[in-house]
Amino acid sequence: xxxxxxxxxxxxxxxxxxxxxxxxxxxxxxxxxxxxxxxxxxxxxxxxxxxxxxxxxxxxxxxxxxxxxxxxxxxxxxxxxxxxxxxxxxxxxxxxxxxxxxxxxxxxxxxxxxxxxxxxxxxxxxxxxxxxxxxxxxxxxxxxxxxxxxxxxxxxxxxxxxxxxxxxxxxxxxxxxxxxxxxxxxxxxxxxxxxxxxxxxxxxxxxxxxxxxxxxxxxxxxxxxxxxxxxxxxxxxxxxxxxxxxxxxxxxxxxxxxxxxxxxxxxxxxxxxxxxxxxxxxxxxxxxxxxxxxxxxxxxxxxxxxxxxxxxxxxxxxxxxxxxxxxxxxxxxxxxxxxxxxxxxxxxxxxxxxxxxxxxxxxxxxxxxxxxxxxxxxxxxxxxxxxxxxxxxxxxxxxxxxxxxxxxxxxxxxxxxxxxxxxxxxxxxxxxxxxxxxxxxxxxxxxxxxxxxxxxxxxxxxxxxxxxxxxxxxxxxxxxxxxxxxxxxxxxxxxxxxxxxxxxxxxxxxxxxxxxxxxxxxxxxxxxxxxxxxxxxxxxxxxxxxxxxxxxxxxxx
Amino acid sequence: xxxxxxxxxxxxxxxxxxxxxxxxxxxxxxxxxxxxxxxxxxxxxxxxxxxxxxxxxxxxxxxxxxxxxxxxxxxxxxxxxxxxxxxxxxxxxxxxxxxxxxxxxxxxxxxx
Numbered sequence: 053x054x055x056x057x058x059x060x061x062x063x064x065x066x067x068x069x070x071x072x073x074x075x076x077x078x079x080x081x082x083x084x085x086x087x088x089x090x091x092x093x094x095x096x097x098x099x100x101x102x103x104x105x106x107x108x109x110x111x112x113x114x115x116x117x118x119x120x121x122x123x124x125x126x127x128x129x130x131x132x133x134x135x136x137x138x139x140x141x142x143x144x145x146x147x148x149x150x151x152x153x154x155x156x157x158x159x160x161x162x163x164x165x166x167x168x169x170x171x172x173x174x175x176x177x178x179x180x181x182x183x184x185x186x187x188x189x190x191x192x193x194x195x196x197x198x199x200x201x202x203x204x205x206x207x208x209x210x211x212x213x214x215x216x217x218x219x220x221x222x223x224x225x226x227x228x229x230x231x232x233x234x235x236x237x238x239x240x241x242x243x244x245x246x247x248x249x250x251x252x253x254x255x256x257x258x259x260x261x262x263x264x265x266x267x268x269x270x271x272x273x274x275x276x277x278x279x280x281x282x283x284x285x286x287x288x289x290x291x292x293x294x295x296x297x298x299x300x301x302x303x304x305x306x307x308x309x310x311x312x313x314x315x316x317x318x319x320x321x322x323x324x325x326x327x328x329x330x331x332x333x334x335x336x337x338x339x340x341x342x343x344x345x346x347x348x349x350x351x352x353x354x355x356x357x358x359x360x361x362x363x364x365x366x367x368x369x370x371x372x373x374x375x376x377x378x379x380x381x382x383x384x385x386x387x388x389x390x391x392x393x394x395x396x397x398x399x400x401x402x403x404x405x406x407x408x409x410x411x412x413x414x415x416x417x418x419x420x421x422x423x424x425x426x427x428x429x430x431x432x433x434x435x436x437x438x439x440x441x442x443x444x445x446x447x448x449x450x451x452x453x454x455x456x457x458x459x460x461x462x463x464x465x466x467x468x469x470x471x472x473x474x475x476x477x478x479x480x481x482x483x484x485x486x487x488x489x490x491x492x493x494x495x496x497x498x499x500x501x502x503x504x505x506x507x508x509x510x511x512x513x514x515x516x517x518x519x520x521x522x523x524x525x526x527x528x529x530x531x532x533x534x535x536x537x538x539x540x541x542x543x544x545x546x547x548x549x550x551x552x553x554x555x556x557x558x559x560x561x562x563x564x565x566x567x568x569x570x571x572x573x574x575x576x577x578x579x580x581x582x583x584x585x586x587x588x589x590x591x592x593x594x595x596x597x598x599x600x601x602x603x604x605x606x607x608x609x
Numbered sequence: 610x611x612x613x614x615x616x617x618x619x620x621x622x623x624x625x626x627x628x629x630x631x632x633x634x635x636x637x638x639x640x641x642x643x644x645x646x647x648x649x650x651x652x653x654x655x656x657x658x659x660x661x662x663x664x665x666x667x668x669x670x671x672x673x674x675x676x677x678x679x680x681x682x683x684x685x686x687x688x689x690x691x692x693x694x695x696x697x698x699x700x701x702x703x704x705x706x707x708x709x710x711x712x713x714x715x716x717x718x719x720x721x
Contacts, residue, residue: 135678139660142685146653149692153642157700282673289674300668301660303677307663320661327657331650354700361693365686596626603634604625604708606715 064414066211066219076429077218077238083253084246094462095609097247097469098165098444099345101607106352108256113343115255116437117334117360118262118367119195120202120430121496126368127401128394129300130375131387133299134289135302136305137375139323141368143330149179150335150508158515158602160344160353164609167341168449171510171529174594175522177458181449183529187506188338188445190533192438193480193500198495199438202395203235203431204228209396210424210476220419232484235435240477241590242436243443244470251436251442252346257362258433265426266370269398272405273377288379297588298379318563326497329568333500336507339441346551350605377401381408381584393493399423439480444471498536501568505575506532513579515602519590520583525580532575539567625715634707641699649692656681 091097104112119125122144129137163169163536168184177266208231222230244249274595277284289298309315334340344353378387378401390396399420406419409483447469452460510528513520539562540546546553548560564570601607623629659667661680710720 138679138682139657142653142656142682146649146689149649149689150646152693153646153696244666282675285679287672296668296674299674299676299679300664302664306661323661324657327653331653351701351705354697358693358697361689369683369686384673529684592621597622599621599635600625600631600711603631603638604712604715606625606712608624 056462061347064417065421065424068418069210072421072425073428076257077423080242080254080257080432082155083257084242084250087246087250087253090249091247094165094466096249097466098342098448100248100252102346102348104252104352104356105282105357106347107359108252109343109347109352109356111259112252112346113260113340113356113360114256114363114367115257115259116257116339116343116434117364117434118430119199119426119496120206121198121493122368123262123266123371123430124202124206124398124427125493126371126555127374127378127398128387128391128396129304130372131378131382131397132292132384132394133303134292134294134376134379135239135301136303138372139301139305139327140330141371142574143327144334145361145365145368146285147331147334148357150332151340151356152354152361154515155335155341155511156344156353156357157350157357159341159511160350161348161605161608162515162598162602165342165448166445167338167507167511168445168453170251171514171525171600172449172453173514173598174524174591178454179522180525180529181453183526184507185445185450185454186469187502187533188449189442189476189528190537191338191502191507192442192493193476193483194502195337195499196435196438196476196480196491197483197487198499199431199435200232200235200480201487201490201492203428204484204488205230205429206395206431207231208291209391210427211398211606215477228488230483231486233481235431236477236481238432239435239439240474241472242432243439245479247466248342248346248440249270251433252343254436255433258429261426261429263363263367265423266367266374269377269402269405269423270370270373272409273373273381273401276377276405276408284373284376284380288376290380291383292379293384296541321569322564322566324565325566325569328572329497329501329504329566332504332508332568332572334503334505336511337499338503338507339437341586342441343437345609349608373399374398378404381405399427435480437478439473441498443469446472446476446588491545491551492553494540494553497566501536501540501566501571502533504532505536505570505571506530508572509575509579513583514598517583518595519591520579521586521587521588521590524579524583526580528575528579531578531582532571536567536571539564539571543567625711630707631711634704634711635668636708637703641696641703645692645696649688652688653685656685 095101126137126141159170162173167183167188169186172180205228208227210218211227219227242254271370287297289296292298302308305326306320347353347356378397381404382400387394387397387400390400402423403416406415410419447465451468452465506529509532510525513524542560542562543565544560544566545550548558669677669679671677
């Protein structure tokens with residue numbers, strides 16, 4: 053019913069999208085320059101001076117967490133496949149309870165700048181910090197790569213560059229490369245110039261824009277169905293071409309394959325595996341963990357998680373309306389015609405709503421452009437957070453505490469952190485361009501699986517298990533990391549299937565796309581085995597210090 | 610803001626850790642967060658397992674086009690919000706006063 057980017061409005065949409073995007077870039081760069089003047093020491097650079105309030109940090113956590121994958125991706129899955137997209141958002145939300153109950157306050161009290169501050173607290177510094185830096189950089193690069201490749205594809209789509217056409221002299225391919233370079237350059241600038249303060253404000257602004265945008269769209273969708281959820285669902289199911297199955301679980305995850313009971317069995321285990329990784333991964337993601345250091349104390353850290361749960365939960369409830377709204381008002385066929393993965397469902401819905409409520413092609417074009425610009429703001433805030441997390445870890449964990457063995461000044465550390473941000477940015481630009489046409493959407497789920505398999509066991513054992521020692525920490529991190537990555541490498545998402553990253557090769561033998569159900573227990577097992585097999589006794593005095601500091605906030609940075 | 614720990618302070622950390630007040634604080638924290646973690650994880654696992662293996666049950670219509678799967682999913686949101694609110698209240702009332710008292714003890718003990 054809605055022709056996306058009709059020729060007449062293409063120029064308008066491009067003009068408005070680019071102008072709004074430019075406004076966002078100028079505003080955030082101004083904030084970044086302002087933040088750089090407020091950044092004097094390492095605490096400012098790594099932790100934003102620990103000056104943010106619980107609410108501000110809650111917003112920033114939302115800005116860090118609600119990626120393009122969750123805005124465009126989940127709305128798209130719901131629009132094309134119905135109910136199953138909801139499964140994803142529930143895992144992403146419930147996960148915050150792990151962070152709230154077990155991690156946030158204790159980490160804030162006992163750590164300084166990075167995840168490894170807590171892991172290495174009572175251990176030998178070099179091996180634990182090296183492992184933590186390896187894991188942090190790996191998780192962040194996976195996540196970054198998925199965001200950047202997504203951004204490239206999105207830009208080509210949103211600007212409506214079809215095969216054979218050009219825009220500003222660029223064809224779709226050049227536009228993808230240009231977008232990846234632009235996003236990379238901006239994230240490097242935010243991080244190197246603005247540090248944690250600049251990055252945090254970028255995330256707050258983005259969270260605000262995203263929530264407003266999603267809220268307006270949700271209200272308009274519901275209004276179109278007279279605020280009757282049942283008729284929205286009915287219309288969505290009717291327009292989807294899938295009938296009532298559209299409203300039931302099982303269209304994408306845990307699919308039942310008629311006549312192939314083995315494949316059905318694997319699919320269902322795969323769903324459980326995904327569910328576990330989603331719920332346990334969040335509290336092990338380094339770019340999320342370092343956000344807890346930006347507030348003055350553990351009380352504020354706890355409040356920021358409570359705010360984040362409210363903000364993120366509300367957002368996921370809205371994506372439910374957006375996804376079903378797109379199915380009902382745009383229709384599955386029109387969405388698939390634009391992008392088979394459904395990533396343009398939310399922008400297409402914006403266009404349909406604009407035509408309906410603002411009037412005509414121009415109304416549609418305007419609203420589409422606004423939502424497209426919000427989507428880019430979303431991507432930028434997330435990639436900046438990831439770049440900051442990996443550069444902090446390279447500098448504070450690896451350079452300062454492994455290479456220099458703690459004998460360096462904080463000033464020197466910050467210089468190295470800025471150089472690392474450049475390096476990480478450059479590497480992700482190169483990898484992003486190399487992978488721009490590959491299906492790398494699985495990398496987000498892989499980042500969650502690695503975080504849940506390696507980082508989370510190490511963090512929980514560190515905080516709660518008296519006997520845990522250096523060898524246990526190293527085993528847990530590498531065991532979880534290596535098992536998750538290896539299993540995925542031999543899974544159908546990398547090779548051996550039509551929608552693999554390398555569809556023409558086939559070295560697949562592991563039947564599940566999500567390794568969590570094996571790699572997470574393996575990570576916990578490795579941490580336990582490494583501890584009990586090592587002769588190194590746990591440092592009782594340091595554990596006393598860690599426990600007292602973590603629970604009371606004594607001596608907190 | 611002192612950041613480094615001296616051996617004297619380490620001694621006081623061990624003392625505090627072995628005090629009955631600290632044991633009570635640790636018990637108060639763990640007796641809330643451990644059972645609650647088991648509870649929300651089981652509740653979430655039940656939802657995922659039903660989504661995978663009880664499709665007919667999940668597809669049962671409740672009102673109009675709203676089925677059990679949707680209600681179950683929305684209840685996961687409700688339980689997450691409630692647990693967050695409950696923990697915030699518990700931490701403010703039960704954990705924080707005792708934690709603050711012990712922190713003062715450690716920090717003033719160290720400044721002797």
